[in-house]
Amino acid sequence: MFIATKNPSSTQTSRESDWEVGVRRTTQEGRLLALGPAPVATGSRAADINAWVRRKTEGWLDLQNGNLLFGAEFSLMFLSLSLLTVMAAVVFTLEVGINLGRWDWGLPLFVLVGNLLISLPWGLYMHFLGNKAVKETPPVRLNRQRREVAMPRWTEGKDFKLPLWNDTVAGFTYIGVLFTIGWALTPFMNEYSSTEYRNSLVLEGLVLLGIELLVIGTYLFIALRLKKKHDPKLVYEIYPWDKLVAYIETKQNIGPSLMATHTVLTLAIPKPDDPESALAAASINVGHETSGLAQWECIRRFMEEGPEACPDPKEDETLAHYKAKCRQARKDLSLLPWLGKKVGDWFFQRYLAHIITERRIKTLALKSLPKELDTWSAPLPKEQWAKPSEELQILNLQLTRAYERGLRFTGMGPVSQWQAQYDEKKQQKRGRGRYQARVDF
Template sequence: MPKPTTDQPLPPMRAGERESRAGGEQYCLSPLPVPTDSEHGVDVAHIDMCHDGATMDLRQGASPESLLITGHVASGLMTFLAGLALVFLLSAVYKGSLPLELVVGGVGVTYGISLFPFFTGILFPDVVLKRIPPIRLHRQRREVAFVVDAPGRRFWLPDPTNMWLMAISGAIAASTGLIFIAESPEWMTNPDTAFPLKVLLIHIASLAFLPLYPHFYDFCRKLVGQQRQTVLVPWEDVIAVCGFNPSLSAGGVTGFGWNFALMPPDPERPGYTLPGAGIIVGVGGLPGALAQWEYIRRFMEEGPEAITPSAREWGVEWYDAQVARERERYERTHDKRRWQRFRREQWWNHARFAHWYTEYRMKHVLPRAVPRDWLAEWSRPLPKAQWARPSRPLTELSEHLRAAYQRGEPFVELGNVEDRFGIKVEPPPRKAYPTLPFAANAP
């Protein structure tokens, strides 16, 4: 479980247990991946990036929503600048002249402000996505590969996903870009003025900092022996929980949300999880969390034919189909106002670019989160004779649970299923899981 705030860790939860604390609730779905009687296994959070007959990669992928917000902000900023430029233009017409310094300053301000959506919506999210490796499940080996932080003291360099790095480098890039553009006319018209080389170099360095800093960070961690590691966790040891937690502010509770989490336990410290590993995603409620767990569990226990992947809701092809549906509806209903409102919204949010760049991220950015040959040997399918089999306690528990579901007993009211059905599970040995360097392959 996540590290508690008390000095002593709480006892590890088992499948079926429920805990209430501080206005929230937490349901434990695994260890021991038992069925939860969810009607459907659904990828609610869209974390199934790819799967085949043997493996499945889980991770938070790219979404066009953030890019649509970025496009909305960019349109608002450009509209404000266009209005400001119109005011200055009318003033120049009234006075009969338009100073060159004003034009150059306007270009510099426009360039500097345009870097804000570029840094916050494109450059920094790309850096973050490249730092989130997937969780790889191998159903034939019944193992799950997690990428964890190296044990030891906290590393002294700031993490590449630190938002302060983005804010500082973005501010430097915007200010130096404005200064360079503002000083360029004087350099071009006055031969005695030196070229602003230092400002240009600082500007280029600030633009290149975010893409290049992660490589420097990983190099330094490798020098001190703190590079990330790949840990192979037995499938039946993996922790799956769903939680209902309130969102708090100074004024009180502002909302509630359901989360689903998949995490590797620390075998040497019961009650803790391995650092920096796992995934936590938002789901629509307890049924959504159970459906997300069933999607993963059914793939591992029954195979890819037992699941139905979620429909893809991003990409240029999907966007063109959406526009075609809206056009068809307009031609059928002649609702011109709705059609114009839809087109304005898509144009204002730069929707086509958002879907195109989301597709680019999925194909070219997300794969760079792991080395190209990461776990290539380990991920290969095995002959059926070498497949790992479910443990006896898991098989017995699954049979008892299916019988209980037939009697109308829901999973969330059963409590600890091991105690409920008298199934004794041997505690796992307190020894570390197989570990290898993140950049290395697995046998």
Template sequence: MPKPTINDSLPPMRAGERESRAGGEQYCLSPLPLPTDSEHGVDVAHIDIQHDDAVMDLRQGASYDSLSDTGALASFAFSVMAIFFLVVWAAIGGFPPPTRVIAMGLGGVYMVLLFPLITGIVFPNVVLKRIPPIRLHRHRREVAFVVEAPGKRFWLPAPTNMWLAAIAGAVAMPTALILFMGLHDWMSTSEAAFPLMTLLLHIVSLAFLPLYPHFYDFCRKRAGQERQTVLVPWEDVIALAVFNPSVSAGAITGFGWNFALLPPDPERPGYTLPGAGIVVGTGGLPGALAQWEYIRRFMEEGPEAITPSAREWGLEWYDAYVAREKAECERTNDMARWRRFRRKRLWEHARFAHWYTEYRMKHVLPKAVPEDWLAEWSKPLPREQWAKPSRQLAELSEQLRAAYQRGEKFIEMGDIEKRFGVEVPPSPCTAYRTLPFAANVA
């Protein structure tokens, strides 16, 4: 394997710099939270799950789209098994169908419905409970990231590993069918034994995903690898707009823009702290800039400077959406459109998807952090105690706004600090303030 020719990391990027490699590119939007002249500050990726006058929590929230896809998959799986049952029944003949065929049909339906249940509900819940938010405090001008702490080598797979869901599903699904057939034999013949081992194996496979994270955390604690909360100065946080191609074996299959908010490693310039930050799709470079402006304006100007994205999930929103669609169909006398609309919503189990999205937002996402996580630190401060922006940030922001008035663009300026001749003191290369993950301190 070839060895790298450079032992040290590349110098850390500064705001305004652009880097291209391997068909992708990235624009550095910070450190120093500078205005990008984006027309709007918009929560494009819907990562602002809550904010008040002092703090904002950012995280990838529950997605209605993923649950509607799960509902459509469940409908498809049920339809396939229903058709298979009817074909088998027609081949055997007789009415009512033999009890063994009924047991096979019920077991088959339960088996195929386990796939969307595990992949669309159980496993995503496990993942969401493992993703703590990024908390920004505009009065303190600090950002709290939850990072992985170094420790002894740890070999257990993380609970978010998709192979765990695949293995659990591979065990749960066949044992479901075997269990139904075994129960039928046990109830219909005196010679058959109760399928106790199959039942236990099936229960264990279903309980594995919800319970494994507790075992994993216990082992990590024993190995000295508990997660930590790191408080990063706001003006040190790294924001990137990243463009990456999707590559298959034959060709480039697609492109995508992402927005990333990451904590730098102060002791290793050019690196970020492990296991922290957020990366979300934004659809394009303007979307990434708008997402950054949304966060920056909250921190620099306050909550009155931003407009949160409209909530498009939950039963209340869904009922209003259905009512609007029905009224429009009645107004245009297009009842065929209304029937198509209803069929699609029923196929996707849309009402359940909206209800469960709301349930996830209220009851699943909060479990990612202790109930009182940073409760004291998150309290508002009196105005006289607010942290002040640095002189360099104020000077560069003023010069940038003047440049925007002249028609210049942020993404075409290059290194902003060099462009305007403002020298920013180098990072002191000392570790940030770090707390145990569950600590509640000011």
């Protein structure tokens, strides 16, 4: 679904008269520094502090946060743990066989089956949880040719609970399936007088397991399809770039024995009927107000000056960057540190993790986006590009010159007051110049 948000009316604008660039507000949780609407220059260096820039083209920029690489490494760690435990069981069996002359492969088989039933499901669960997180955090897209912002939000879904299903039932179901699998495999670990009797036990266990999986699979398939119809739907709100609300908020969270300070940069579209509330918003932790200004300047310069003025997306999560990093490490490190690094790379399966992360960034994250977003993002002929207002261009030029003379955005105050003082000083200079000219005449 694709929704274009109408511009706020004049009455709503008057209610926002105390909110403008440079304004500082004190809230119950901390303080705010307004950066928009009216995306004026801040004089800060453009920098992508926390890798918020995910994709960049000539026409649009995607902002999407989240440490996707860490999530992939964490899920693949279960694979390494499974391999290590199976290898340990094999080594133990070989040692016992060499010392006692008796070979019993029951332990490695038991460990292998245990990993397939426990470690593998948990690893897959973490993997699909990471995929779900990518789908549920769609990017914010800024289109510099249209001078518009596409902000994602989720519609309110209807409450829907799976019938006869909760965490307790899920736990008992999982244990029941494990018990049935154990029943089917137990005959292989015991000696029976008749092979036919053993095979009959195995067959009974497999039939029971098949019935359980069929019933559970059918139930979950139907139930999840019903749940999906009631889930929130992703929609994109289209809003003018020049009216986008942006601010840096510094919060102080006070606990029993600790006080922590968090600083976030927020982009928001205000509700048409309530400008103090956000219809859609996106935030990123920037750590400090100076870093927030650098992150905002990165976004602003892309929209105002072009893609060459904005840093490129970081390649830390790409496979090519990982390979280059490994080659450089081989040159820089001695043998033992390099071997230690390779052990760590293997344990977290970093090669495979980079492949999964790159797929999530290039394919999975874009797959769930509405098709209308692609149409909106299509390049326009240059004569159809939206242009900034003349007032904004003049203001940015004045601010840029003032920054060169030592003005700091953080100490500027409301931009309207600064501009009024600037115009007043300019008129005074003109007046003194005319008076001096008359005296000389």
